[in-house]
Amino acid sequence: MPHPMPDIANTSASSVHHTLDWVGMSAIEIPLKIATKGMAATVINAKAQAFVNLIDTHAKGIHMSRLFLALDRLSNEASVTPAQLKTTLDAFISSHDDISDRARLSLSFELPLRRSALLSDNSGWKFYPITLDMQLNQGQLRVEAGVEVTYSSTCPCSAALARQLIQENFKRDFDAENLNFEQVLKWLGTTEGISATPHSQRSVAQTKVLLDAQLGEFDFVAIIDEIEQTLKTPVQTAVKREDEQEFARLNGANLMFCEDAARKVKAALDERADVLDFWVRINHYESLHAHDAVAITTKGLPQGYQP
Numbered sequence: 001m002p003h004p005m006p007d008i009a010n011t012s013a014s015s016v017h018h019t020l021d022w023v024g025m026s027a028i029e030i031p032l033k034i035a036t037k038g039m040a041a042t043v044i045n046a047k048a049q050a051f052v053n054l055i056d057t058h059a060k061g062i063h064m065s066r067l068f069l070a071l072d073r074l075s076n077e078a079s080v081t082p083a084q085l086k087t088t089l090d091a092f093i094s095s096h097d098d099i100s101d102r103a104r105l106s107l108s109f110e111l112p113l114r115r116s117a118l119l120s121d122n123s124g125w126k127f128y129p130i131t132l133d134m135q136l137n138q139g140q141l142r143v144e145a146g147v148e149v150t151y152s153s154t155c156p157c158s159a160a161l162a163r164q165l166i167q168e169n170f171k172r173d174f175d176a177e178n179l180n181f182e183q184v185l186k187w188l189g190t191t192e193g194i195s196a197t198p199h200s201q202r203s204v205a206q207t208k209v210l211l212d213a214q215l216g217e218f219d220f221v222a223i224i225d226e227i228e229q230t231l232k233t234p235v236q237t238a239v240k241r242e243d244e245q246e247f248a249r250l251n252g253a254n255l256m257f258c259e260d261a262a263r264k265v266k267a268a269l270d271e272r273a274d275v276l277d278f279w280v281r282i283n284h285y286e287s288l289h290a291h292d293a294v295a296i297t298t299k300g301l302p303q304g305y306q307p
């Protein structure tokens with residue numbers, strides 16, 4: 001008869017007696033079919049973090065395998081919904097009866113969305129980084145979603161400085177008394193005429209939103225669309241020349257500092273009934289400098305997100 005295997009988590013006691021806020025595993029690889037409103041469940045490859053607290057000051061440790069296996073069951077679901085994630089959190093706690101009373105599950109993944117071109121009849125895939133962080137505490141569920149939207153920002157200061165140079169060149173090249181429409185039109189189409197261009201940069205709006213714990217389904221696309229439609233210059237997928245020209249027009253019509261972007265996103269999220277609280281970090285990865293321009297804002301609730 002084989003010897004029973006030692007079970008340190010159950011039979012050994014901790015020599016230092018403290019409770020712990022979270023114990024578990026991170027970077028667990030798991031494919032899931034995630035449900036988001038208006039779309040067929042999408043297969044995504046997630047990295048998960050699974051945690052419980054440790055309230056038994058004498059228990060040596062938690063049972064990692066029980067969290068892992070409860071999480072693994074999610075990968076068999078035809079579509080992962082908020083209710084199923086809650087069931088997983090319940091299983092984390094019930095499998096740690098007496099030693100844990102809180103559970104946490106975080107998923108990080110990229111949601112592929114097919115996006116239309118600005119004008120041409122084309123489209124292409126864009127992957128949006130998403131994080132889901134769910135916590136269960138005394139039966140109370142907390143659901144937080146994080147999305148990242150990449151967009152272009154053109155500097156309003158740089159645009160004004162470029163316009164000034166163009167005006168100076170215009171004064172130099174033309175005589176106010178003898179303006180010729182055709183000559184001006186031609187000049188406007190040359191690099192000598194439009195002799196300076198403002199700098200733009202690829203920029204990222206990172207957003208965390210607190211959602212109603214009773215929500216029946218996730219709606220990541222609504223949040224992503226809200227931010228993209230607010231900023232107006234999301235990075236594109238398929239681009240023909242007409243799309244590129246429209247992108248140039250949109251950039252020119254939506255010049256922005258990081259402060260402008262942060263204020264606009266804040267105003268948009270303030271209006272959304274499904275967003276109970278939010279945190280936003282705007283990152284403009286400058287082409288003028290090697291450092292970045294950053295603005296951070298929150299809804300400003302007294303007990304809410306801190307900047």
Ligand SMILES: Nc1nc2c(ncn2[C@@H]2O[C@H](COP(=O)(O)OP(=O)(O)OP(=O)(O)O)[C@@H](O)[C@H]2O)c(=O)[nH]1
Pocket residue numbers: 007009060061062063064065066
């Ligand atoms: N608690 C804990 N376990 C760890 C850690 N690192 C590795 N493990 C291992 O995780 C494995 C799974 O632990 P358990 O869930 O207790 O496994 P088990 O005893 O076979 O499962 P149960 O019978 O359900 O308790 C064990 O072999 C642990 O040694 C750690 O830092 N903490």
